[in-house]
Amino acid sequence: MTAIEVKDLHKRYGETLAVDGVSFTVAAGETFGLVGRNGAGKTTTVECLLGLRRPDSGTVRVLGLDPARQRRTLAQRTGAQLQESALPARLRVGEALRLFAAFYRRPADWRRVMEQWDLEPMRDKAFGDLSGGQKQRLQLALALVGDPEVVVLDELTTGLDPVARRDTWTLIGDLKASGTTAVLVSHFMDEAEVLCDRVAVFDRGRIIAMGTPQELIQQTGTNSLDQAYIALARAAR
Numbered sequence: 001m002t003a004i005e006v007k008d009l010h011k012r013y014g015e016t017l018a019v020d021g022v023s024f025t026v027a028a029g030e031t032f033g034l035v036g037r038n039g040a041g042k043t044t045t046v047e048c049l050l051g052l053r054r055p056d057s058g059t060v061r062v063l064g065l066d067p068a069r070q071r072r073t074l075a076q077r078t079g080a081q082l083q084e085s086a087l088p089a090r091l092r093v094g095e096a097l098r099l100f101a102a103f104y105r106r107p108a109d110w111r112r113v114m115e116q117w118d119l120e121p122m123r124d125k126a127f128g129d130l131s132g133g134q135k136q137r138l139q140l141a142l143a144l145v146g147d148p149e150v151v152v153l154d155e156l157t158t159g160l161d162p163v164a165r166r167d168t169w170t171l172i173g174d175l176k177a178s179g180t181t182a183v184l185v186s187h188f189m190d191e192a193e194v195l196c197d198r199v200a201v202f203d204r205g206r207i208i209a210m211g212t213p214q215e216l217i218q219q220t221g222t223n224s225l226d227q228a229y230i231a232l233a234r235a236a237r
């Protein structure tokens, strides 16, 4: 079953062509990675998946719905952690999780999610007083508290310490085992290699390569996704 279908997506901001004919599908239960240089169009693409931006042209379907027209219905079935999203500074960790859970008709147990993401010790701490990595962990927990069928995680482990990063990989592994479809945007190729079933490499608004990490490694005659990515990015210049 297909969870996400993107066909010939175009999005322009004034003079900037941010997304220039992107197409891909993500199967239900798949973990799909979007990698590529700064400004390559990854965030714009995921914002179109979530209905936060309206495509100029092309088709986007998530769980069979059009995000631009059915955003509220879709929001019940999706979760998202986006770059630089902020919460009110005084909102406490426990309150944020309880509040977000209440947005959903069938949420996960927010207390359990709080424990999973190691947020229990800072339950009564205000968002504004959290460290960068703690904020990031809270954002990830909030993305998952609705027990979504599709989750979009933009820069999954940016700002996390090495231990929190590995813990996050384990939790994403659990998510995968539970059958959740995940779209990960990442600049860490080691992470994409371990977590993603398939990866799309973005460059200047286009997908220049797509496949399993192993396929991309073989295609470029390299030994890791990191090396494969660098070879692909250089060849595209």
Ligand SMILES: Nc1ncnc2c1ncn2[C@@H]1O[C@H](COP(=O)(O)OP(=O)(O)OP(=O)(O)O)[C@@H](O)[C@H]1O
Pocket (backbone or CB within 6 Å): 013, 016, 017, 018, 036, 037, 038, 039, 040, 041, 042, 043, 044, 045, 202
């Ligand atoms: N709201 C906006 N207004 C104008 N231009 C924008 C806007 N958002 C993004 N852009 C431009 O669109 C292009 C694609 O940006 P986008 O954020 O989608 O890239 P990205 O691949 O997610 O980058 P990064 O890895 O740096 O997060 C960039 O050239 C960016 O400057």
